[in-house]
Amino acid sequence: MKKIALIIFTVLALFSCKQEKEAYVFTTFREPATEGLYLASSTDGYHWDDLGGPYLEPHVGKQKVMRDPSVVQDPNGTFHMVWTSSWRGDLGFGYASTNDFINWSEQKFISTMDFDTSTVNVWAPELFYDDEDERFIIIWASTIPFKFEKGQEEERNNHRMYYTTTKDFETFTETKLFLDPGFSVIDCVIVKRKKNDYVLVLKDNTRPNRNISVAFGKSPLGPFSNYSEPFTGFLTEGPTVVKVGGDYLIYYDSYGDKSYKAVKTTDYKTFTDISSEISLPEGHKHGTIVKVKQEVVDKLKENQKNN
Numbered sequence: 001m002k003k004i005a006l007i008i009f010t011v012l013a014l015f016s017c018k019q020e021k022e023a024y025v026f027t028t029f030r031e032p033a034t035e036g037l038y039l040a041s042s043t044d045g046y047h048w049d050d051l052g053g054p055y056l057e058p059h060v061g062k063q064k065v066m067r068d069p070s071v072v073q074d075p076n077g078t079f080h081m082v083w084t085s086s087w088r089g090d091l092g093f094g095y096a097s098t099n100d101f102i103n104w105s106e107q108k109f110i111s112t113m114d115f116d117t118s119t120v121n122v123w124a125p126e127l128f129y130d131d132e133d134e135r136f137i138i139i140w141a142s143t144i145p146f147k148f149e150k151g152q153e154e155e156r157n158n159h160r161m162y163y164t165t166t167k168d169f170e171t172f173t174e175t176k177l178f179l180d181p182g183f184s185v186i187d188c189v190i191v192k193r194k195k196n197d198y199v200l201v202l203k204d205n206t207r208p209n210r211n212i213s214v215a216f217g218k219s220p221l222g223p224f225s226n227y228s229e230p231f232t233g234f235l236t237e238g239p240t241v242v243k244v245g246g247d248y249l250i251y252y253d254s255y256g257d258k259s260y261k262a263v264k265t266t267d268y269k270t271f272t273d274i275s276s277e278i279s280l281p282e283g284h285k286h287g288t289i290v291k292v293k294q295e296v297v298d299k300l301k302e303n304q305k306n307n
Contacts, residue, residue: 021294024242025051025101026251026280027069027081027287034058036066037081039101040281041297045244045289046274050281051297052304055101060094060109061085068124068238069287072136079290080169082125082138085109091117093125093140095169100296102303112140112164112175119144120156124238126288128190130165130220137220139163139178141186141205151183152207159184159205163221179222181215187286190220191241191248199268200224201239201250210235212252214268231263231271238286249274253286260284 036054058066063086092111161179187203211230235256
């Protein structure tokens with residue numbers, strides 16, 4: 001009887017785990033980005049409900065804005081977020097953490113470009129959790145005038161990507177160059193498909209292009225090569241990626257025509273426009289999508305109802 005009871009208990013436990021519902025949270029902001037963090041939620045990755053905001057008002061940086069909020073969840077369940085804290089003048093970015101998107105840690109300003117005070121900006125820091133080396137990788141775009149060939153770019157708008165890593169958001173490795181593709185680049189996102197197989201989604205920020213493409217590498221830190229042709233139109237930026245079933249959905253901000261769009265792909269070679277299949281709250285701007293337990297969204301909706 002004990003063996004039978006143990007088998008039943010194990011089966012029920014496994015069934016319970018499989019039945020645990022998951023959802024998605026999309027971090028966002030509202031122009032002019034002075035109010036702070038807004039959120040949206042989805043159960044299918046396509047249709048998004050407005051969860052309102054602000055959930056976290058920005059208090060760090062010279063201009064104290066919150067743009068491009070990027071979130072990842074660590075293995076212990078804590079969500080970590082970084083964001084652009086100023087258009088110009090900051091040599092770092094904002095950081096805070098939470099377990100539920102409602103109660104937050106004290107905000108910190110993480111200085112990363114203070115080795116060169118001529119740095120113009122620190123834009124769109126993006127978090128990636130490297131499960132191979134159990135560390136966080138943070139990448140962002142900065143301009144250091146006269147450092148790189150610029151083509152048609154002005155010296156103060158000629159971006160390259162930089163990075164640092166951390167295990168605890170207390171100590172950080174020395175800032176290093178992450179990506180110099182030979183042109184101005186911003187808004188990069190690292191995607192792991194499997195071990196030694198990574199995709200980098202990036203924005204070519206040169207004046208004639210300003211569109212999104214992908215490159216490939218064997219490590220989250222590159223080097224990246226085999227750059228694709230752009231799969232979005234002119235004046236697009238802020239990609240974020242979520243895997244739904246066997247598809248990767250790439251959302252992006254089509255700021256030229258003031259709309260939000262998306263494509264789907266299985267191989268990062270062929271991209272299908274699914275903009276007509278998605279729905280997002282009015283005013284939604286680019287951030288990141290993170291998969292969460294349904295109870296996180298339920299709590300957010302309850303909080304929204306009570307406030």
